[in-house]
Amino acid sequence: MKQVGEKKTMTDEFILEVQDLKKYFKAGRPGWFSRGENFIHAVDDVSLKLKRGEVVALVGESGCGKSTLSLTLMGLEEATEGTILFEGNDITHLNDRERKSLRQRIQMIFQDPYESLNPTQTIEEIVSEPLVVHGLAPSLDERRERVRRALEDAGLKPAESYMQRFPHQLSGGQRQRVVIAGALVLEPHLLLADEPVSMLDVSIRAEIINLLADLRQSRGISVIFITHDLGTVGYFADRVAVMYLGRIVEIGKMIEVLESPQHPYSQALLSVIPVPNPRLRKKRVILQGETPNPIDLPTGCRFHPRCPVAIERCKSIDPQLIELSETHRAACILLAK
């Protein structure tokens, strides 16, 4: 395996270490004659460690920065500040060649399986494309064999019956499997899954989530699963990180967050997830309004304008993550002892 970037620390336990990561986008000047510039604080001070073979779910509403975070981890957006260590190497800023060789080990699955496949390519062309781009498996037979294996690993069996088809001849679930096969063919160590099931029918969501769970079991792939729906991640995430306006507001083991959420935002988010049993209709905490725009951030706690339990101090104090147990942390001053 080639070494990428500067070697900083040797940590075998963690595959990914994100430290104080910030990603700001320019949003133009506030007015015609004013100085300075506005920034969209898409990701603002995020730290996150991912163990080998671990599945972490990033949960939050649109505009919370979860997609920007994943694009920054992927190197498709350049980080503004902070560091990203991948397998012990600093990958925050890389040149094109280093970035390309890193792509073999970090792959991404996109949200919309209808849009993320080129309609003019056959399934075989789509799945073998990464091999061609990276000059792997130069012989046609070898390439075809790897494509076949990736397709079957992604649950498209027998692979031969799919290879010559075009995306429009497949259903949504099958297409998402092709997208997954295209990521698997490079045998990545880390998979970023950006809302991989939100566009699919509920009956098909289960099979895609089960597929990801199986891949993690059989290949030991680490997964970052990005979603706005806590309900879909419960099944296979080890840990859950809840994001709000560019920050992680609560992080902990899946069971800890789902069964005893501590941050008022996580509590609200959990309460509105529909439970498929009319006998368990429950009290929902429905937050009013929508996530404020990340240009003019609220003072103090970013969540206070929508928080149902906010107190006066929340307007001035920006809360840091407080350790609640060895694994569970949340950022709310009400939790401080």
Place this chain on the structure above:
Amino acid sequence: MAFQTVEIKPAVPSSPLLGFWRIFSKNRMAVVGLVMLVVSIVVAVFAPLITPYDPQTSAGLTSGDIYNPPSAEHWLGTDDAGKDVFSSFIYGSRVSLIVGFFAAFISIVIGGVIGIVAGYYGGRLENLLMRFTDLLLVIPDLPLIVVIVALTKPSLFNIIFVIGILGWTTTARIVRSQTLAVKSRKFVLRARAIGAGNRHIIIHHVLPLVLPLLVVNAILVISLAILNESTLSFLGLGDPTAISWGQMLNFAFGRGAMSAGAWWALATPGFGIVWVVLALTLLGHGLEQVLNPRLESHHLMPGRLTVQSEAEVESTEKARRRESPVLLDVRNLSVQFVNNGTVAQAVQDVSFQLHEGEMMGLVGESGCGKTTLIMALNRLLPASGQISNGHVYFHGKDIASASEEELADVRWSGISIVFQGAMNALNPVRTVGDQIREAIVKHIPTMTPDQVDKRIVELLELVGITADHKDHFPHQYSGGMRQRAMIAMALSCNPQVVIADEPTTALDVMIQAQILELLDALRKRLGLAIIFVTHDLGVVAEMCDSVLVMYGGVTAEHADVDTIYNAPRHPYTQELLKAFPDLSQPEKRLVSIPGYPPKLDALPAGCRFAPRCPLAFERCLVEMPKQYELPGHHIASCHLVES
């Protein structure tokens, strides 16, 4: 997309080329153009075999042979030098086609490269290239070509070169905008994530999607080049060693064909030019239609009338005993699509009743016919669809057989729809207030403008939008607000029934919760009956009173919400519940239903769910189950229920 009702597709071709040919061969315009073009190419290639005389030598040099009318010897007469017009005409096609194809090739290559580079890389490079293109576009082509050709040696090569090098501007602009569109698509991002470089992305992802447009454009550029060449030759700037149609015209005009009454010397080359240009234009437009089938209108065609194919089938569902009166009574409703002679049964024999203040969940996977069903309730089916059987009683009147005038009364003011994807269902160039006004004015023409204004504000406030947002455009609204605006629009004419077609599918969970809360509040406040179309079983459990589960166009199960979730009888309902994540049991492993829903133009013979059903037995494969009635107004279509 609001309309997803076109569920039947023609048999899928095995390769795109074959599929292309199949559609192409059905387009009369394109085929005629192609045949005409092929004829002229064949004529040009085999010119020496066709022509009776050498076009360079005169048939005779006596003055009597000049401007001879058509005869058996000279089919199209002779020209001013006594040469055979027919032979010159045939050879002329060579020059026209050579100039056309080669000049267009140069234009297309230059225009394609500039368009792709500008569109793909963007930034300063794009600015530079496109401003240069604009500059060339303002300079009139023809005078420039004339000047350049006049200044250089008039040879065929020069003419091709000049026409080619000046004819790429429109191509560049079209290619650039197509490249911009392709560049923003997700598969390009995916290719970048794979690690692909720009060259790879351009060759493998951008070019294949730009190519169809380029081909269409190329054909039009060819005809333009041919016209330009003819003009040049007519002006006397053609290559004197190669006879072209333009030159024939030039000679005929210059040497007194008009005064000699020799119409054949003028009409023949004119006909040649018209023939080739017409061929190319037909082919170009035909190709455009073939490659972009959306040009044909779809939903704006008038709907078809209901066809009652058989005598009224006796309702399997007896009137239900409920306190509130029945608003909508659907009986044995069937809808079919007819496309190219194939019939697809999108909805078959669906019955249900909707009571005042009731919220009914309509659940099913994509393609199960739920969208078709709700469109049929308002007779808003696309042109290929029609109600083939059954009734939709609304206030005792049968919508299925109502006239267009009667329908206009029911649509929106009786039954209204909240469309899926509020972003697309709103007109981006009109304010939200304006769009609500449109619906009110159309249906309640008696209202004064002041009253309408008041009503708009009232409606917006009803859905939780403050009055100051009335004059904003949809893009100034957030996703949740747009969905609220859609609901306000649906409520504008005081409907009794609101059909909500996946109103929360694209929304975040918190916004979804807000919209659901709003719908629930409106139902209680206004006594609305709501049909809630969704594939999300969780939402249905939270909101609805009754549930209709559809599969493959038929009712799988229909019962009150508690029965559906706690005592479902149809295996499909049971499997669907197992596939749904449930936070009250987070450790449960999800079980997905193997296989895929049936295609509506290829439905299984027996029970439609049988191929995927874990409990299916022999009978299920051959016999379609009846809709069995169970105690408590519970219907399940499964053979297992019978026993």
